[in-house]
């Protein structure tokens with residue numbers, strides 16, 4: 048096997064266990080002597096807790112223990128925290144209210160955790176929870192983010208007057224104002240980015256365990272980043288020293304961001320395990336996931352674009368209110384700021400940008416990163432307003448975009464990012480061809496003859512991933528670095544174990560990482576094992592999110608550099624040649640210009656038997672590690688084109704064609720990459736047409752709390768996508784990769800809504816474009832026309 | 834507690850359950866067949882699909898005691914003599930899974946679908962997947978896998 052395995056659609060190594068029912072997810076694990084936990088949650092959006100009486104519940108059948116916020120406070124267990132400091136424009140630090148792992152004297156959203164009930168069975172724990180008497184004093188709830196900062200609105204946290212966490216800005220205000228002063232045309236648009244509920248198919252789960260003999264805790268948890276969980280639970284919450292806490296994230300059934308965060312339940316189960324001297328297991332029911340997983344998006348935005356007489360963009364001003372929910376989740380502050388404002392330049396030359404973001408508390412579930420995190424919101428703003436500008440100027444949206452594309456690289460935007468490489472015309476051209484955009488007018492006419500409305504929408508997007516250069520994110524307020532680690536261990540028989548800090552929860556790392564190793568070392572794929580997800584095996588890592596597997600893979604690649612260098616030295620001794628004369632090709636170490644050679648496994652064996660080289664100069668063994676800190680973000684970009692057909696009688700919108708052409712740089716496994724695009728686009732179409740997390744404006748009850756009310760995209764809601772790829776290899780990593788996990792969700796909502804507004808002939812349309820909303824719009828327009 | 838007896842993947846099994854115990858919990862907890870998953874509490878995700886007396890059933894929608902005497906097949910029972918069922922093989926070949934959580938339910942639904950409907954086209958497959966949610970794949974490769982398995986099994990029967 049040679050390097051050619053990189054870039055091929057190798058079938059996945061991990062599939063066998065999943066298709067045969069042998070996956071091992073957290074809820075599949077049972078620990079000896081384990082008891083079951085159920086969390087009593089607040090039924091009110093906002094209330095004072097006057098008292099909690101657990102006596103009857105404690106006496107119920109099977110109950111092992113019940114703990115409340117008072118027990119947490121007595122043990123001085125710290126609150127959950129947000130690890131990214133954002134500073135307001137007036138220089139003040141963000142205003143964070145405490146988020147205790149079990150509520151103190153107040154609850155702030157429906158689903159807020161009040162008590163853990165531990166019993167012999169899950170059913171008994173749930174039954175007993177019903178017997179807990181909580182005396183609440185209900186308080187008025189703040190639900191609508193647009194009014195959270197109003198004078199007279201109820202206050203959630205004393206630390207944050209007017210429920211305002213920060214008022215952040217980025218870009219250049221005077222220059223942007225000047226751009227608007229000299230503008231020939233101004234375009235303005237109101238946008239909402241609807242609240243989404245992530246809904247990974249595996250609900251969250253945790254098993255906490257305490258070993259009295261060693262004083263060590265173990266937590267099995269549905270996490271995208273077990274090392275970060277360990278760090279936070281140890282350093283910030285103070286449950287145990289880091290070396291006395293092992294965190295295992297076994298198979299994880301999807302994350303999409305929602306399993307990045309450190310949640311109360313996993314902390315409380317681990318803490319309680321010591322209290323009850325038994326392992327404590329909790330698995331969320333789907334209704335709990337709806338209530339208590341961190342939600343996504345939820346922005347209200349007003350955007351304005353300034354244009355000169357030649358339709359060139361002069362400036363962009365964006366004002367956004369971001370709803371962060373009742374508490375600040377682990378990375379919530381960064382999502383509507385550094386992951387959002389920095390992407391507002393899109394693929395365009397925009398000389399001046401000013402973005403202002405107010406983040407507010409409301410009595411709703413915490414909001415944090417969800418697939419794309421900030422970048423879908425940014426793309427929605429820029430791609431909607433660019434489309435609207437073209438319409439207002441009566442220009443072809445494609446020509447308008449081309450007029451404003453960035454074409455020289457590197458390109459410094461006014462909002463931090465330095466785009467390293469790209470070819471936006473190439474992906475636009477390829478997408479138009481694949482979508483047969485040229486014949487769209489004929490298709491529209493044909494649909495019209497059938498009484499249907501067709502629309503075409505573009506989204507030429509860019510995103511920043513490969514999170515992230517540590518110094519850069521540090522200067523922006525991140526509490527951690529975002530490098531990645533890898534350790535490559537070669538066994539004496541020449542097979543390879545790779546320990547990575549990245550985590551796989553559907554991305555296929557066990558295959559793609561192995562492809563890189565097998566290709567590089569010229570050994571069979573079967574001889575490579577990828578090990579991840581356990582703090583006991585992997586030293587440290589930052590996990591997987593933000594399409595950052597490229598960072599993990601570069602770390603692997605760097606460790607392989609070191610392996611190769613050492614192996615060459617060993618081979619030189621064994622072959623009695625100079626190390627400088629050793630070449631490594633196709634899995635063999637050769638003395639250049641001779642037929643003397645050693646296979647990779649022979650060198651591995653020599654490394655361990657250590658008979659043929661001076662161990663005073665070369666240490667025995669073959670194991671190397673690397674920490675890779677990227678030098679820049681990576682900038683995947685591309686063009687998505689959506690074609691919809693609307694039935695004016697029912698308001699049903701069907702996506703009839705969806706084309707995605709993406710530039711992810713070099714690709715390790717096209718099959719896996721296509722799968723990532725399919726899934727991302729499905730979530731984006733879901734956001735645009737179907738999904739909406741809705742709270743009752745008065746009571747703060749979650750109205751969309753189950754699959755009966757929250758519309759998940761199903762197979763017959765979606766088309767078969769047409770995919771294409773263009774390639775500009777990324778210059779900032781040796782593999783030339785950019786990352787592919789989020790592009791689908793980032794690009795597609797704008798394409799869909801641009802198509803819907805095109806079909807309906809309206810300027811603004813709030814997601815999701817449900818049949819009811821579409822039908823109402825059509826009828827309002829009809830009535831207005833009559 | 835009532836006891837219940839049934840045949841699961843060809844083996845006679847029995848156990849004590851609460852009356853309210855769902856079939857899925859009996860399979861997962863009593864028999865430790867954890868391939869069958871629970872993804873919701875409103876019978877809408879299909880992660881729990883198994884076959885009961887030859888029909889696809891959401892095992893979260895049935896009490897264990899209702900399966901008394903039944904023939905139950907779970908995803909663990911599909912592989913015969915170490916050989917993957919054609920639907921399992923097709924899911925791998927066509928990348929019909931990512932995180933794998935919906936996969937056992939998808940596969941059991943697909944096997945049932947192929948058995949019931951001789952000529953499966955894309956539209957029918959998408960409609961038939963009404964009861965199964967996947968958050969990872971966007972369904973495209975699941976549809977492709979089922980179409981391919983259906984063709985292959987038809988070829989094998991002919």
Ligand code: FES
Pocket residue numbers: 870871872873874875876877878879880881882891892893894
């Ligand atoms: S668990 Fe049975 S349908 Fe969701």
Ligand code: FES
Pocket residue numbers: 248300301553929930931932933934935936966967968969970
């Ligand atoms: S593969 Fe993850 S839910 Fe379907």
